[in-house]
Amino acid sequence: MNKDKGKAKATGEPYKVPSYKNVVGKTPEQLRKEALKATPKENKLRDDAYAIAVSSNMTNEFVYPYLPISTIWIAPIELKYAHLAANEAAKFYLQEFADPFLYPKDYNFYYAILDSTGSVEFDYVNRTGGEWAYSKAFFKKVITPQQWNGDLYRFRELPKYRKEQNKFWFNYFDYIKAWDGAFCYENRQRKHSWFFQFRDFDQSSPLPQWFLMWFNNWGFHPITLPDKIRTIYDDFIKTNASLKTPGLMFAILYQVPWIMKWDVIISKMPLRKFGEIVHNIPYLGRRILIKWWDKFDFFAENSVFSQKGLINLEPLPPPPSPKKDITEILRELLASSSKSDLKAQLKEILQESDSDTEDTDMASLKSDLMQDSQDSYDV
Template structure:
């Protein structure tokens, strides 16, 4: 399907369908921004993660359907759709291939058991130690030493949840060519630290105070 960047055999499971699932379940707050010179071109989108529903929080068989609270072309979705939405939603790309995502765990996000399937999806666009500036690495090491780990949650993700840190993600297609083989087309994800962050808000000292 045009403008879709994921495989799907259901014509009504559009990018908007997946985004609406996250909004309708209060899992995220989303705020797209357009180019001032071209209002129809979305250049970046901010996402504040409010919660990630586990199957127990879902409250019913994963195959059973729920209805959207507002009218929509495809009015129902199940837990498997909810799982897919955490990847497919963030595969949006504009026509100029220069869209960026800004991610942050919302201040309302509460520590919880993170579903393993989310860790698998977050691997592509989640934060990693390589993007951290030196002062934040020091704070991360302090956090690792003095905090209790969350079940199935990588320490890095737990750190970003605790400190409400923001990171950015951009993706694009890459063609890999090697001699005597068919060229390969794949997605390349690039995550970065948000350089406008006030580093004084996340230090070893502030970490120790927040963990008391």
């Protein structure tokens, strides 16, 4: 293990990412030999952790497993690497476990964006050797395109996040990428996990569409809820029938945490042309897995649910206007008008009434004359 790398992690300073040119300059055969040097412990796949079942231990407490909810497809891989285990093949395409489309920036860059904008509050727990065992991310706000104030390509200066850095800049599209790139960290044992939670989240502006896509990939899903809380969730949906993203709003309003981890998989992606499959390409993907945090007491005395109960976001119907009788209307009219004004108003009303009566009588007379003229031609 690189001692300098471990030292930098232990002191809380991000280490320098190896040069991209050094990686690209190596031949595929050299990269493959380096990948095969990995220890059996590093290469072991923990499939038992991904079982889709809930088992019970000796204390009759539920053990909540990681459930795969989505896959983020990264890049197609060459056939000569397709026979390797996914974590071995990933070494040829991922540097520091980040996506190739994020280069030459690393997850420290994207972490700094979310941290400096006040969007996410981070906390890390170190393991022996300086690597992160697990991390915490508390979501505070999401900057919308309207809040960026102007051109989305307009750059802002990023506060110093590396020792050797002088100045760095980011625009709104870097900010969007940060919500993926900041969570690409993985330790060498491939056991790193994230604690996610919306805490004091700013809901003053509607969430942008790209964030809804992000939550669909990385976010909480009701499939992980215990039975008692799932009942509350179902009631929440019924009460707020117009919500298009009930899972997201449930997580925000009740500050529901979830545990997330990811691994890499290889799957064949069918290429279709005119509805027919013309080829199957092996594709490298990042599989997102989440689980319920069993230490979270949804019904605790200080919990949101205990304080607010079932939250109703539906707009309340307008209250019916009280009906007034003629006596009350006349009293209000007398109280708000002088005698002279009241006489003038009554005179005007009576004149309109007489005019309406005359018009009605005239219309009735014309109708009778017309009827008589028609009767005279009847045989």
